Amino acid sequence: MPILDPSAESDLPVVICAVSGLGGIGKTSLALYAGHKAVRQGWFPGGTLFVDFRGYDDNPVTPDQAVLALLGKLGVQGADLPATAPEQYVLYRELLAERRAPMLLVLDNASTASQVNRLIPGTDHHRVLITSRDRLWALDARLIDLDALEPGDAADLIDKSLRISDERDDRVAREPDAVADLARLCGHHPLSLQIVAGLLRRGRFRTIESMVEKLRNTEDRTTALGVRPILEAAYDQLLPEQARLLRLLCLAPTAEISKEAAVALAGLATDQTLALLDELAASRLVTPLLSAGDVRWRLHDLVRAFGVGVVAGDAGLREEGERAREQLLEFYHRWAEAADDRLNWIPGMAEPERFADRLEAWAWLDSERAGLVAAVQWAREERYADRAARLAGCLIRYLEWWRYLDEGITVARTALEVTQRSGDRSVEARTWNRLGMVLRTADRTEEAIEACSRARDLFQDIGNRHGEATALDDLANALAKSGRLEASIEAHVRCLGLYQELEDRRGMGNAWNHLGVTLQGTGRTQEAIEAHTRARDLYRAVEDPHREALAWSNLGLALGRAHRIAEAVEALDHALDIHLRFEDWRCVGQVLHNLGVAHMRDQPTEARDYLLRSAEAFTRAKAPSEAAQAQAAADALT
Known part of the structure; x- marks a missing residue:
């Protein structure tokens, strides 16, 4: 595709190619082929970026989620991410503008122009390749319509697919009329043809004519995309264990699933599950993807829709699927809880399961994030409400820490909806407070203040003094971020009083440390030094070195503001020693x-x-x- 050549002249401000066509028609394959060829020709020394928008899933990727993924691939993650979506888009466009070496952006499976509009670079030296089932006429782009294959090309596809596994397979040459009929029954649709070829490879001595007869005798062949008979034929060829796993994979929260999650969903031994996945991949019903040195498994959205329909039509299969979803939720909750425990672990606490350190916990949460967040949405179904709401509670701190703030807010609001429905006011209060924490980090300070205030009031109503103190602490931090420093100080003082009544020294340390930060903001440096010193001593008394290091660091900053440089350096050295240890x-x-x-x-x-x-x-x-x-x-x- 010469238009992708960055050196080619164009009358477009940014060269964009938008490939459209039916699902499974080969849009992604064409985009990847063109991209690989362009890279081999040296057109894009700056590299490539790829996002699958899952535009036709129940939970498509939003532009805000996509910009986070793209920033991650550009090296911006976690605490480096700007807090708000508008700032993230600005940084994304700035990074692309700074990279003079041409890059190729492949934005796959978008459903509307609005999904991709804000991700288009603002400079003309990069290239963008978009795929969609719809013709994205609203874009200033070169629109390329991908239609079904020509009969000869369809026959070639079947022939090459059969010869990949056995170069002696000459069925296409021996049965040209049957091949033409088969291609016609498949609507010359690439996905359908590939699935049929997979079935023929498995049935090495099966005639093509027999496959034609089976398809001719299948009802409802003319569904929206013309692939249902192929999927039904493929499904009918599966052994019972294979068919069961395919159905369950179709019920997973996302189209792509890890090996561990697939094992949990299947409820089988790992080796047995992997063997079944390999067999489904051989039938072209799932696709193995290499990710971070491990294999993940992806279903085409048409396959997922087919499987969901199969389950929906049978009461026994529905119950089977619901049990499997409970198993998957149990898996997600167990390890998300262990990861959250590791992130909050301090010496003296029981060692969490599995994760040796924070890096391992973060890596697991990152790899499973899409499934975890999507599974929380199951909380809206009564059968899964309790477990999914608890899963949400394990994720909010991680999502807030790494600035996945849209997802954090969605997860917290889902959990809040469930707890309000259950009538458990204590859990509702905790959930309001967690929501406030994420909203504050997202710079939605007024909403954060309201959420933390609701949490405080609920804790007061049910007589939970410790919860009230925690909510006051977070409320004070939100007030400080909004610029209401005196109101923040007042809330910190009330919080401190509650923790003193409760004789909670760690809570008192938190209150003093946060109060010190606010005092620094008002210029009351000497009082801030005293507050951070108290926090440091309290943390040391309860043997919480991580928080002690934070207090040392804040103390160092306050001493520096007081021009007590030698003391500031000593405090920062103490903080450094502890952080290095962790x-x-x-x-x-x-x-x-x-x-x-x-x-x-x-x-x-x-x-x-x-x-x-x-x-x-x-x-x-x-x-x-x-x-x-x-x-x-x-x-x-x-």
Whole structure:
């Protein structure tokens, strides 16, 4: 496709190709083929970016979710992500504009122009390739309509597919009329033809004419995309264990599923499940995808729709499917809870299951995130409400920490809907507070204040003093972020009083530490120093080194503002030692950066060393923008 050549002239402000056609017609295959060919020709030294929008799923990828994925592939993750969607789009477009080496963006399976509009680069040296079942006429793009194959091409596809597994397979040559009939019955539809070819490969000595007869005798052959008879024929050929697994995969929360999740859904041994998945892949009913060194399994959306229909039409299969979904929820909840426990673990607590450190917990949550978030939506069904709501509670802190804020808000609101329906006011109060935490991070401060206020009031009504103190703490933080510093200080003081009544020293430490941050914002530096010192001592008393390190870090910043540089450096050194012990590289990078700033005036050589170490730590924490800032500051001192 010469139009993709970045050196080719075009009258379009940004060269966009939008390929449209029926589901399974080969749009994605064509896009990937064209992309690979262009890359081999050296057209895109800047690399490629790919997003599957799942535009025709029940839960399509939103533009806000897509920009997060693209930023991740551009190296921006976690705490480096801007808090709000508008800021994320700005950063995304800035990064593309800065990359002068041409890149190819493949935006696959979009249902509307609005899904992709905001992701189009603002510069003309990159290229965009979009696929959709619909003709995206609203885009300023070169529209390419992909139709069914020509009869000869359809026959060639079948022939090549059969010869891949056995070069001696000459059935196409021996039965040309049957091949033409088969292609016609499939509507010359590539997906249908590939599935049929898979069945013929399995039945090596089956005639093509026998397949033609089976398809001719199948009812409802003319469904919307013309693939139902092929799917039914493929389904009928499956052994009972294979058919069962296919049905269950179709009921999974997302089209793509991990090996572990497939095992949980099937309720079978790992080896047995993997063998069945391999057999389904051989029938072209699932597709194995290599991801981060492991294999994930994806169903075409047409296959999923077929499987859901099969289950819906049989009461016994519906019950089978519901039991499997409960098994999958149990799997998700068990390990999400273990991961959340690891993220909140401190010495002296029981060791969580499975995950040796935070990095392992984060990696698992990242790999399963789409399924976890989608499974929470099952909470709206009464059978799964309790388990899915508990799953939501395990995810909110992780989603907030890594700035998956749209998903965090969706998960929290779903959990809130369920708890309000159940009438459990204690759980409802906790859920309001978690929602407030995510809203605050998303800079939706007024909504955060309202959510935390609701949590506080509910805790007061049911006499839960500890919950009230926690809600007051989060309310105070939201007030501070909104600029209402005096109101924030007042709420922190009330929170502190409650924790003192409860003799909760860790809670008192939280209140003092957060109060100190707000006091710094008002310029009351000496009071802030005293607050952070109290927090540090309380955390040390309860043997919470992670929070102690945060208090040391805040104390160092306050001492620096008071121009007590030697004391500030000593405090930051204490924070650094603890963060290094926990291998919390983001916090290590921040403390090293602060140490570099503290040394800039009198010891520029030492300052540069701290800043270089900061850049290295941020790189290890996958925080490229902060690493670049530290590197730039170090370079400025040369």
